[in-house]
Amino acid sequence: MPANMPTTTLLFIGAALLALSPATRATLFYPTVQASLLEHILVDTHGAHASGFADAITPCTNYVSGSQNEGRETAAQWLRVAFHDFVTAHVDEGTGGIDASIGFETLREEDSGTAFNDSFSFFRPYVSSKVSMADLVALSVTMSVGSCGGPQIPVRGGRIDATEAGPFGVPAPDTDLPTTLQYFANSGFNQVDSIGLTACGHTMGSVHHGGFPTVVGPQAVANNNIAGGIHFDSTVAVFDPVVVTEYLNSTGQAGGPLVTSFNVSSRSDLRLYESDNNATMIELAQQGEGFLHTCSTLLQRMVETVPSNVVLSDVVSPIEIKPINASLDFDATGNLIFTGYIRVLSSVAANAPTSLSISTSESQSVPLTAESTLGTNVFGVTTFFPFNVSITGPNSFESFKIQCPGREKTFSVKSSAFVVPSLSSSTSEATTVTNFTVAVSSSAPSYIKRSSKRDSTPGITVQAPVGQMGTLGPAILTFSDVTVTNIGSKAGYELWFGSVNVGTNVTGAVSIAALDSDGNELDILFV
Ligand code: HEM
Ligand SMILES: *[C@@H]1O[C@H](CO)[C@@H](O)[C@H](O)[C@H]1NC(C)=O
Ligand SMILES: *[C@@H]1O[C@H](CO)[C@@H](O)[C@H](O)[C@H]1NC(C)=O
Ligand SMILES: *[C@@H]1O[C@H](CO)[C@@H](O)[C@H](O)[C@H]1NC(C)=O
Ligand SMILES: *[C@@H]1O[C@H](CO)[C@@H](O)[C@H](O)[C@H]1NC(C)=O
Ligand SMILES: *[C@@H]1O[C@H](CO)[C@@H](O)[C@H](O)[C@H]1NC(C)=O
Ligand SMILES: *[C@@H]1O[C@H](CO)[C@@H](O)[C@H](O)[C@H]1NC(C)=O
Numbered sequence: 001m002p003a004n005m006p007t008t009t010l011l012f013i014g015a016a017l018l019a020l021s022p023a024t025r026a027t028l029f030y031p032t033v034q035a036s037l038l039e040h041i042l043v044d045t046h047g048a049h050a051s052g053f054a055d056a057i058t059p060c061t062n063y064v065s066g067s068q069n070e071g072r073e074t075a076a077q078w079l080r081v082a083f084h085d086f087v088t089a090h091v092d093e094g095t096g097g098i099d100a101s102i103g104f105e106t107l108r109e110e111d112s113g114t115a116f117n118d119s120f121s122f123f124r125p126y127v128s129s130k131v132s133m134a135d136l137v138a139l140s141v142t143m144s145v146g147s148c149g150g151p152q153i154p155v156r157g158g159r160i161d162a163t164e165a166g167p168f169g170v171p172a173p174d175t176d177l178p179t180t181l182q183y184f185a186n187s188g189f190n191q192v193d194s195i196g197l198t199a200c201g202h203t204m205g206s207v208h209h210g211g212f213p214t215v216v217g218p219q220a221v222a223n224n225n226i227a228g229g230i231h232f233d234s235t236v237a238v239f240d241p242v243v244v245t246e247y248l249n250s251t252g253q254a255g256g257p258l259v260t261s262f263n264v265s266s267r268s269d270l271r272l273y274e275s276d277n278n279a280t281m282i283e284l285a286q287q288g289e290g291f292l293h294t295c296s297t298l299l300q301r302m303v304e305t306v307p308s309n310v311v312l313s314d315v316v317s318p319i320e321i322k323p324i325n326a327s328l329d330f331d332a333t334g335n336l337i338f339t340g341y342i343r344v345l346s347s348v349a350a351n352a353p354t355s356l357s358i359s360t361s362e363s364q365s366v367p368l369t370a371e372s373t374l375g376t377n378v379f380g381v382t383t384f385f386p387f388n389v390s391i392t393g394p395n396s397f398e399s400f401k402i403q404c405p406g407r408e409k410t411f412s413v414k415s416s417a418f419v420v421p422s423l424s425s426s427t428s429e430a431t432t433v434t435n436f437t438v439a440v441s442s443s444a445p446s447y448i449k450r451s452s453k454r455d456s457t458p459g460i461t462v463q464a465p466v467g468q469m470g471t472l473g474p475a476i477l478t479f480s481d482v483t484v485t486n487i488g489s490k491a492g493y494e495l496w497f498g499s500v501n502v503g504t505n506v507t508g509a510v511s512i513a514a515l516d517s518d519g520n521e522l523d524i525l526f527v
């Protein structure tokens with residue numbers, strides 16, 4: 001464990017390790033497809049099998065969308081994007097909040113600056129049928145704060161992307177105090193909360209002449225600061241309480257440009273911080289490092305402000321023993337295999353296992369060897385164990401167990417139908433064509449959806465994220481009840497082939513889901 005890891009993170013891992021649930025649900029993503037994908041982005045940040053998401057904010061001073069001389073900082077942008085998406089919520093009406101509607105609102109004066117499209121264009125390829133842009137906005141807050149010295153903010157999934165712009169209502173530097181407090185109140189935050197949330201946001205990043213010339217004058221522009229950014233505090237890329245103490249002491253950046261601007265009408269932070277005679281700022285300063293805990297609570301509330309029809313998932317916690325891309329497949333000779341990776345998360349490299357074993361409900365235990373390259377992340381290190389075991393028949397394979405010294409976990413499997421990885425792919429030419437094969441156990445056809453027209457054929461849904469007008473957030477295109485044709489059988493399964501012309505503008509992974517007779521997903525594959 002890195003020496004500088006905050007105690008909250010240790011507690012967080014502790015809780016995750018204790019929560020070793022018994023056998024989990026049916027599809028081969030654990031604990032759910034969505035949680036598995038979000039956890040991958042959260043945990044697989046550096047080294048082996050990293051998702052690439054954290055590269056944008058590594059180091060925390062990095063600017064991923066342009067030259068380092070711009071004077072911009074991606075980690076800070078992500079926090080600001082989430083704030084602007086959130087603050088137009090009307091909690092009384094159950095509307096707005098984190099729903100990615102900000103993507104449609106980038107041309108508004110109240111959303112000045114490059115942060116919104118910079119962030120959405122980076123997040124865009126990660127959106128799929130199971131990961132919304134709005135969930136990425138929330139996750140980006142956890143990741144930027146958590147990897148830049150701040151607390152590990154618990155994050156949930158399940159947000160739904162808006163299909164159009166929402167109402168106006170983001171406070172700007174020249175917004176008067178009553179209006180600013182009204183905007184925050186609309187989104188469920190009172191005066192004390194609003195001061196706290198703003199101080200938490202303004203501990204990273206800058207106000208830029210480029211975008212805010214009425215706050216920061218042209219003198220800030222320099223060869224290594226082309227956008228003319230002036231930092232909020234002396235530690236621009238660290239999530240810490242420095243902005244609060246510098247404000248109260250008038251030292252360092254003295255709270256930043258929204259306190260000190262040459263233009264009195266642009267001093268929105270000063271008006272807000274002073275609105276209770278500095279009482280909240282003094283209280284925040286007295287908390288010392290406890291400020292981080294206050295911010296964690298406020299920022300979690302911010303990203304959990306969602307439209308009333310959204311049901312958020314459980315907290316996405318780092319998983320100690322995690323199957324990755326675990327799937328049934330056929331080998332070259334048509335035999336059934338079970339293949340993928342087991343990832344083990346350890347708090348320190350010294351505790352990382354070098355071997356473990358896998359046993360299936362129908363076979364003996366097979367030893368696995370670790371890949372030599374580890375992953376590293378704020379939670380510890382990950383070790384990857386590829387596996388490829390043969391399975392004799394679909395009906396006896398119900399679970400598999402992973403064992404290594406001191407740790408053991410069993411996962412359940414539903415093997416009645418699966419999308420065949422080696423027989424499924426998407427082309428990425430001018431138009432995307434997704435070809436797939438679904439295998440359905442010959443002896444368990446009752447699991448599978450039967451439409452009146454196509455008795456005994458599997459139910460298939462193909463979904464693709466595609467670009468849409470007015471936002472860089474993709475829309476999800478759904479093809480239901482895709483036509484499939486029988487192409488024979490292998491290893492006790494009937495094989496069904498299908499092909500979908502998904503069209504142009506595909507922005508990320510296409511999903512193919514096999515459904516049971518109730519419309520629940522038996523298996524899903526991303527290609
Ligand atoms: C009265 C409320 C607020 C006002 C008027 C305000 C205004 C601004 C302005 C004008 C900027 C400069 C943007 C740029 O030049 O690119 C900024 C930056 C920023 N704001 Fe706020 N803000 C407020 C509250 C918040 C809150 C509540 C958060 C987050 C919880 C937040 C997070 C940020 C961050 C992280 C930056 C730095 C962005 C960067 O460096 O690109 N702000 N804010
Ligand atoms: C100060 O800010 C106000 C409000 O944004 C703006 O109308 C005015 O032009 C600004 N003054 C200067 C000198 O930039
Ligand atoms: C700045 O403020 C903090 C908290 O208000 C205080 O502990 C510290 O001594 C002050 N530092 C200076 C240089 O005034
Ligand atoms: C609040 O604190 C700031 C920074 O120290 C100071 O300039 C301002 O006068 C204070 N305002 C009140 C009302 O105490
Ligand atoms: C798994 O092993 C089989 C036979 O040993 C081999 O044919 C197949 O290519 C392997 N598949 C993967 C995905 O490693
Ligand atoms: C996809 O399926 C179509 C229709 O059967 C076929 O013409 C095409 O060659 C296939 N493409 C790939 C990449 O397998
Ligand atoms: C692709 O996206 C662009 C906007 O980004 C839109 O104008 C066009 O209609 C889309 N094409 C299709 C086939 O959806």
Ligand SMILES: *[C@@H]1O[C@H](CO)[C@@H](O)[C@H](O)[C@H]1NC(C)=O
Binds near residue numbers: 106107117469471472
């Ligand atoms: C952001 O991207 C969207 C979608 O491409 C576009 O319509 C909008 O004009 C862009 N906004 C800015 C500020 O460039």
Ligand SMILES: *[C@@H]1O[C@H](CO)[C@@H](O)[C@H](O)[C@H]1NC(C)=O
Binds near residue numbers: 049324325341526527
């Ligand atoms: C899992 O599959 C996805 C494609 O769906 C791929 O991008 C990723 O690299 C795979 N992960 C591992 C550990 O092989």
